[in-house]
Structures are given as structure tokens and as C-alpha cells.
Amino acid sequence: MYSYLKRKRNEEVIPVFLSFLKGLTSLQKIETTILDFEEAKSLQSQFNLPWSIWDDLVIAAQMKRLNIKEVNSKTKTLTKSYG
Known part of the structure; x- marks a missing residue:
């Protein structure tokens, strides 16, 4: 944020x-772990994504850890497809 x-x-x-x-x-608040950062780095490498979306990669890693499959948002940046 x-x-x-x-x-x-x-x-x-x-x-x-x-x-x-x-x-x-x-509202459930979660912590970012070092494993989230490591997973974000792995996602960046795996899909050859730009470092400019690092925050999104960390969020994606958190979602993966928490088994969150879907985000509902009107924010265009969240609905943009990478890869």
C-alpha cells in the first residue's frame, strides 16, 4: 500500500x-514473510516478469500461500494480465 x-x-x-x-x-490482516519474498522472486524468474511489479509479485506469493484464487476489484492494475 x-x-x-x-x-x-x-x-x-x-x-x-x-x-x-x-x-x-x-478484516483479517496477514504478515509478509521472507518466504513470500522468495516466492515472489521465483514467480518473477519463472514468468520473466518485470521487477517494476515487485509489489504485485509479493501479493501473488501471499495469495498462493493463503490459497486465495481470486481477487474482485475495479482497479485496472489488479485485472491487468502479466505473462
Whole structure:
């Protein structure tokens, strides 16, 4: 999320966003592990993907670990197909 906010030049909203997340008690929050980073690197290599999508690769690795098969979003970057 930080990378997204930084690209949009909205870093100053990070404290507000974190407070908002803490308030969503029904939202499951997960941790990023070193294994997620290793899996992201593996995905990048396996599919010859650009390093510019590193954040997406880490999210994909987390999804794989958590057995999440689908994301519903109106965000165009999430629906873009790589590879």
C-alpha cells in the first residue's frame, strides 16, 4: 500500500490509513514473510516478469500461500494480465 500511496504522492495519509485498518476488526490482516519474498522472486524468474511489479509479485506469493484464487476489484492494475 505504501508504494501505491507514494506513486500517487499521498504518503501523508498513511497514518490515517493505518488507523482505519486497525479499526476494521473483522478484516483479517496477514504478515509478509521472507518466504513470500522468495516466492515472489521465483514467480518473477519463472514468468520473466518485470521487477517494476515487485509489489504485485509479493501479493501473488501471499495469495498462493493463503490459497486465495481470486481477487474482485475495479482497479485496472489488479485485472491487468502479466505473462
